[in-house]
Amino acid sequence: MSIIEVNNLGKRYNIGERQGYVALRDVLANIIRAPQRWFTGKVHGNKANDQNSFWALENINFQVEKGDVLGVIGRNGAGKSTLLKILSQITPPTTGEIKLRGRVGSLLEVGTGFHPELTGRENVFLNGAILGMKKNEIKKKFDAIVDFAGIEKFLDTPVKRYSSGMYVRLAFAVAAHLEPDILIVDEVLAVGDIDFQKKCLGRMKEVTTKEGRTVIFVSHNMGAIRGLCNRCILLEDGKIKSIGDTNRIVDEYMSISNSAAAVEIKGRDHVKGNGSVLINTVSMEDATDNVKKTTFAINESIRLSVDYEVKDSTRSDISFWVFFSDREGKQIISSFQKDTGIVSGQDIGRHRLAIDFNELGLLPGKYSVSMGVFRHQGTGIDFADWVDYCLTFEIDNFFANGQIFDQRLGVVDKKAIWKVLF
Known part of the structure; x- marks a missing residue:
């Protein structure tokens, strides 16, 4: 049985229309009264005027097996982030349904779950709780989280003084040690430095190969997609253009992207x-x-x-x-x-x-x-x-040999003949 099933998924947004304020109690009440309807897109109805709306996603169907690493690629505006928000149960779909068989951990936006006035230490517990971790579980993994993030010197500093890179390091460290059945990661890794990106990719590979967990990964880095994902989805204008073997899908995407060559x-x-x-x-x-x-x-x-x-x-x-x-x-x-x-x-x-x-x-x-x-x-x-x-x-x-670029100064990388004379 697939760990993720997506059937006839669609998401429509109304152009120029502001949604009225909805309190948390109203959301919870809706979920309690009709939990199935919340994630089958029927909560808000279908009152939108077609002339003033657009489909960010339409007729999306796919399945993910346990242990798969699924890459999601496409141009800006193709619907990648919308898909991940729905899979993370942050945004309800307009049509269709998703079935998630397991605990979900996601890293979608820089600093999600962080309170700017709290320290890094306090935010580890806050962010962990938001992602579904129990306090004892966070305590057991605290040292590993801090070590992975590499911000021990700044642990007792309010995160409002953190750089965006430090935000990402801490947020990913928490998500990576949550040990979810499904880990969803958006392009936020692009904010971190090269060494930390490599560390994150290594951790995601470890999560799948050694722990048998499932990862859904959105990135514009085709090298990372090729190296990490065994399957891939190509989105175009909110629809699935292709799905299948990663190398084949990436080659297709590159040919589309390079149409102005x-x-x-x-x-x-x-x-x-x-x-x-x-x-x-x-x-x-x-x-x-x-x-x-x-x-x-x-x-x-x-x-x-x-x-x-x-x-x-x-x-x-x-x-x-x-x-x-x-x-x-x-x-x-x-x-x-x-x-x-x-x-x-x-x-x-x-x-x-x-x-x-x-x-x-x-x-x-x-x-x-x-x-x-x-x-x-x-x-x-x-x-x-x-x-x-x-x-x-x-x-x-x-x-060209597949090696990931490590941070270097300058604009040009030139090969030279190096000789040890002494």
Whole structure:
């Protein structure tokens, strides 16, 4: 028998409508009078005007077996957090039902269950109680919780003075030691530092492999999803687009996310140049298997393909250049074709150029590509075309060999030859 069953689940929100104040006693009274209706979406009725409402989730059906680690992925607004709130019994569904066979522990928002005026020590007991732990159970696990969180020095400091990272460390430590049958974790781990993220992922893997518990994990880190989850759901516009093997689902999601990996350059995108050579399209792909995408691992091989057109018959050398810029527009890396001694096609008509970067070395973050064309006239150089920020791409926080990125200074990770001389 499945530990989680979700049948015909839907959640509708009314746009621009404020729900009236509902006291806790009213909620409890509703649950006591009709416990089944509360989580089958019939408590509030279906009075919403279709024109003023939208479905955050619609017709969601899946099952999770004991010991499974289910990843939930999708773009922002796909319905991931709404699904987790319903599974955590924080938000009731509008339609359908869920069946949870076991105790649920969830970590959905930074600082959930924390009182800002209380110390970390006091909040361990408060947060543990909210998550369903008994006082004696918390006492037995207190040292392990504090050790896992690594905040012993600040244990008697009010949490209002904690950083968001410290909030997450303490909250996850409590949830991880709750020993629930089902552990639900949202993207909050992104707030913590790299070492703590690795520690949390290790704990979740331990919870499933050694303790046989079930985990539902939402993340934008595809490396973490691949490494932790044996099954995966891809949400799109509130519906399940695909469900199944993690690698297959992640590959499908990446292909959807990278649909803008090829860009046609419009007239207004040409910054300057004499127009004798024009860049028509630029695409980005994995140089190893030629798959178009815009998310890469650190030091993964990247290829830029450029379709351009020579407009006049001047037999002068043509060479390209490329800039990689960070999110603030600062140029990080440049590469010039003229330095290689290789020139591009000069005949009138269409041509294609491939630019391979075997180990670009950029550290995790978002970057953009700008490029241009030179026409070499004797000792002089003219701009033929210049296109700014024609593509954007992202370097994920893991290496091409699967190793998770550890915190480093700088912008570029460069390999070197290291020799011990003494």
